[in-house]
Amino acid sequence: MKIETNNPMKELGTAIGVGILAGFAGTVAITISQMIEMQITKRPASTVPADAVSKVLDVKPVRKAKKEQVSQEIHWTYGTAWGIPRGVLALAGVKGWPATLAHFVAIWGAELVMLPSLDLAPPVTEAKPETTAIDGLHHAVYALAAGIAYDAIDSLDK
Template sequence: MKIHQNNALGELGSAIGKGLLAGLAATAAITISQMIEMKITKRQPSDAPVKVAEETVGLEPAKGEKEKLSQELHWAYGTTWGIARGLISLTGLKGWQATAVHFAAIWGSSMIILPAFNAAPSVTEEEPKAIAIDALHHAVYATTAGLAYDALDAGSRHEKRFNKLEKLLDLKKLIEKIKK
């Protein structure tokens, strides 16, 4: 018995949708993580998102709106990175393995993109403490995205278990016998 038809475009759409929701949850988690860290370390908010936007699309914030624009870009960027978590799941990777790949993609790309746009120093120029803090924030993001994605994907996992049980018990024949 099928709960729904297997459909590649449907699976892609589902993975993207679940990924966006997971990315939203993860962006909330990393934002909270950064807020706590900034209170402890007395660090000012980063303007890296605005610097990258200025370089890539020529976007300039209105006067006095730099921090607001930075937050909007942060949320959009973080939420859309959730799509990557969904796409990773389509490869068959699940759980902590998918989370590890997602973490490597997110943190690795930030270590390349931000220095390329003069939004952050190269990792070779950073202090070990700053690298560790950055890794921690990205780990919070990836872990939250993974947990959220896996929770949203639980239905399909249960469906697969149901299908295995169905084959084991041969429910189709049993249902046909009951109908007779």
């Protein structure tokens, strides 16, 4: 019989791993949400992820098709990585709906600060209310899906 002992590195690794899975689930959900919204509003796909990386790293895609591909790759990587803070919240004892709410505030708050600072979007105080509402809805979909996924995976060992 093996006696379980408190292993902080194992707990951290598990929280990060489950967070990555939850972040992937959230990214699937926000992608579907955005695709539905784009069909309804006739909005073209965004290249903001590639534009942000271009500004931060001072690199440029060689052609438009490549920029769209890079935007998708960044979208999936960034969204999946944002699951890690969800895992850290759980590790800190914040779970369930409070963790989902804190995660939502972190991801959407980061965007609301980062994009205007890179001149890729207007400050929220100057943005169209409907654009802000749609963006908030997409991020809520992400946080809910990531939270549900995290909690479901986390409950498997109980």
